[in-house]
Structure formats: C-alpha cells, structure tokens
Amino acid sequence: MRTYLLRRFPSFLLTLFLISLVTFVVVQVVPGDPAQLILGTEAPPEALAELRAQLGLDRPLPLQYLSWLSGVLRGNLGVSLRHGRPVAALIAGRLPVTLSLAFLSLILAVFLALPLGILAAVRQRSALDYGVLVFAQAGLALPSFWIGILLILLFALSWRWLPSGGYVPWGQSLLGALRTLAMPVLALGLPMAGVLARLVRASMLEELTRDHIRTARAKGLSEAQVILRHALKNALIPTVTVLGLQLGFLLGGSIVVEQVFALPGLGRLVLFAINNRDLPLIQGLVLFIAALVVVINFLVDLAYAWLDPRISLENK
C-alpha cells in the first residue's frame, strides 16, 4: 500500500501542476483589459498603466504565472476584481452550499441505486429490471437542469409544496435548508442514481455467475446471505471507482443546477465571474474545483487499492 502511494503521488502532483497551467492559459485568453474593467472606459491612460503595474499585468506571462502559482501554494488565490475580497474567502463562503448539494445528491443516488441494481440483477428480465434500464437511459439522456425545471413546475408551481428557489443556511433552519435543497438534490441525484443502478446491476450479474457464489449456495447459505455478503461485496468495487469519477460530474452538474434553483453556491459564483470578466475569480474557481476533483479521485484510487489488494501489486 505504501509503495502504491509513493508510486502514484508524483503523477498526482504533476496532474495538479498541469491543471494550474491549463487554468492559467485558458483564463489568459479572456479578451479585455482588467484594468479598464475596473476603472471604466474613460479612465486616463496613466491611471490604467499604473493599475496594470499594480496588478502585475505588465509583466511577461510566465512571470505572472509563477507569481500566481506561488500565491496559490500559500493559499492566496488573489483578489476578486468585482467583489474586492480575497477569492479564497469568497470560495469558502459558497463552498458549503455546493458541497451540501453534491453530497446529498450522492447519498440519494447511492441509496436508490444499490437496492434497485441488486433487485434488477436478482430478478433479471422482470418488469423491475426493465424499469431500471429505462431509468438509466433516462438518467443519461435527460439534462439535470430540465429535470429541475419539471420539478419546479410540479412541486413549486402546481402543488406549492416547496420553494422554487433560494437557499436557507443549515445554521438558520435545518428544515428550511432541506426544503430548499430537496429539488436540486433530486434533479442532480436522480439521473446519477439511474446510471449507478445500471452499473450495480451489471457487476452483480457478472458476480452471480462466479464459482464462489455456487459454492456459497451449495453449502446451504440463505439467498440473502449469498447476495449481500458474497456477491455484493465484490460487485461494489467497480461501483466505488465510478462513484469517484461521478463526483467530478456532480460538481460540474451543480453549476447548472444551482442556476436553475438560484442556489448561492460555487456554480453561481463561476457564472458571476464569467459574466463580469472577473479574471482572478474565474482563475481561482476553476483551479479550485478542478483540484478538488483530482484530490477526490486520488483518494478514491487509494481506497480502491485498499479494497482490492490486486491493484497495489499491479505493475510492480
């Protein structure tokens, strides 16, 4: 396990470094002069030049990158042009909303996908099995923001059960937070549940044909024990990996879903930054979200190696 960690760590660091490079390059393509954005189009050229020098925009790009990177490594993501506050503080303020949304969606997806996938595999070719496959295809094909719109149409406009948007912090009211998060979580979690259920079904089906399952049945274990203890445990391994990969998808999807429900999370901040050409904010946010995904995937990789010892021994 330790050698596996040591082997994977350099490439993990390299990926993080390259992500910072890609982020910097992409954001530097943004047309428009930040100094002019701050001071307005009628600012005198001397003032613009002075501000550019102050922001470090008159230096060559590689130097700008290095100074940005050294700031990032010390936790300083720069200062937002529009908010006038540190980017890191802005991210910290919005992070709980996005993490709540992503985490609750993940929980919903897992809790729906596991029983559905297991039942579909056990009762292959039943109505439930076909239902799961249809659910999975719908989850892949329907955009989560449209599911969100339909939920608003039903629960907020027709039945008036839930607020159509906005956010109540957890600290203020637990029920209020759940009420504002319910529809976004459904919009993001339901499609993922379908896709995961299909995966659980496929790996369960494969597992159920293995020799050790026949042995387990032959020695007289109950069917529930065979399925839950002997088949599910192995079938979970591919599920865990995909779950890790889906986290990136969840964080990306939350950008759009936050917009549907006017949730003040990272996604709304990204859009604010882009619409206002707030360079440091875009740069900091994109880097933060991408790095978060890479870190989570690295942890999932380690968890996976721990679950399945064959992996850490591979390519030794």
Place this chain on the structure above:
Amino acid sequence: MKAQSSKLKAQTFDRRGSPPKVKRPRLIAEGFQPGRKHSAFRIPHSALQGASPLLVWGVVIVLAMSAVALLGYCAAPHDPTAMDIASRLRPPDAAHPLGTDQYGRDILSRVMGGAGIALSVGAVAVGIGLGGGVVIGAVAGFYGGLLGEVLMRLMDALFAFPAILLAIAVVGALGPGHVNAMLAIGVVNVPIFARLTRASVLAVREEGYVEAARSVGGTDWHILWRHILPNGLAPLLVQASVSFATAILSEASLSYLGLGTQPPLPSWGRMLEEARLFMDRGPWLAIFPGLAIGLTVLGFNFLGDGLRDHLDPHRR
C-alpha cells in the same frame, strides 16, 4: 414440369414457413470481393447484418432528428424567430401544434430549428475532438518518447476537469456564442479521443504487418493511416456517438446558462432558460425543448451502445 415446380416450392418454404437452409461457401474474409479496390475504412457488407434493436433504434432516432433538423431549415411551419404578440403564450392547437412562446413565436418551428443547432454543434464538436484527439493520440502512441509522455500528461490534465466546467471556462475566455460553444465542447472532447487512439496504436504498433509495411518502404504517415488507424476505428466510432450525445447535452447546458447559442437563434437550452419566467402560464414552453434534448441524446446513446455491441466480435 409439375413435379419440378412443387419441388421448387418445397425448397422455398418448408411447412413451418421458415426459409430453407442453403449451404453457402464461406469466404475467408466475409465481404471480400476479388478485383475490387478495398478502402482501408470500408465497412464490410456483413457488418449490416444482425443489427441489434438498440442499434436499429439508434439509427432510426438519429435519422429522424436529422430529418427534423433539415425540415426546420427549409420547411418549418412558421419562421422560428418571427414574433406575433397577438398570439403569445397560446397552448398547443391546430395552428401551433406545440403552442407559442412569450413573443408569440411558434414552438414547433423553434424546436425544429433547435435540432439543426444541436446537431451542428454536436457534429463540429465531435469533429474537433476526433481530429485533434486522433492526431495527438497517434503521435503520442506511434513515436512515444518524451513528446508522447508530455502530450498524454496534458491530455490527462484536461481530462481531470469536469467537462462542463472546462467548457464554461473556454467559452468564458472566448466569449459566449454558438461557434465558441462548438469550439469549447470540441476541446473538452480531445483528450478522450487521444487516449483511445493512443491505446489502439500501442496495441498494434509492434505487429508483424506493421513491420512488413515498414520493410517495403511505407512512410510513417502511410503506415498510421492505412495500417494502424483502421484497427482502432471501432472504439473511435462508438466514442464519437457517445460524445455526440454529451455534446448536445453540453450545448444545451451552456445555452441555458446564457453562454452558448445567443437569441434570437432557437437553441433548446436557451428556450428552456426563457421558459422559466413564463412556465406558470405556459408549461408547454418548458416541456417540448426538454423532450427534444432527451430524445436526441437517447438516439445517440443507443447508436453508441448498439455500435459497441455490433463491432465488438466478443459480444456478438
């Protein structure tokens, strides 16, 4: 004569109505015709036989949506951008089968126009992804070395970004719009195709027939194009279909966020965004564009899954 005809009849249909089993000499390579110049990328005739229902449905839906898109350009019932305030927010009726929007524009014509936009964005984005990815993957796989390593590391870094976040960042950099959305989604697709191409190049690089082609003086380009890439065509085709589906979803998301196709062009995502304000009075505004997205994405997903089963000899 009579006996002969009855014998013929018996040969054509047996009692159960199933066709007689005719012994047919099997060719060594099915689909090979002597004397005909065979293109490296020609799909043999037998590839069309025994298609799964999934593949058939995929082809049918994709062709139907393409027809809808074509009709939208040349034979839409109304001008998709023509406003008619007198008949705004009309529910579906004979004149407007899918109703009208807040400006009195015909939803059916707009959904049809949206098909053209979705398919064109998908085609260009997949084209960019495929073109860029195949070149990068082929170079990385064929030449390897430091260049290959650097290229693939960069691809890994691009792949680590949540797709929609990268697309948003690129569109944010280039400015919102239809063409920039195509570019952004295309860039997001490059690493997927690069990985696939590199893997298939690596798989056959050392094969005897590649060495044979080199020994008779084939240039690198010739060997790659004629001998190596055709072998990796099947996974690329499958991925192209799946990427087409996600490209349509991404375009819808970008347009929903206001970063993709700009008004008055009828994009499905944009239509859903505009529907938000009026859907309490006109729920049809929010329903039909979403259905169109779902159906089209479903078609391309079916096509991809069907092709995967069809082209993979192990699964047949």
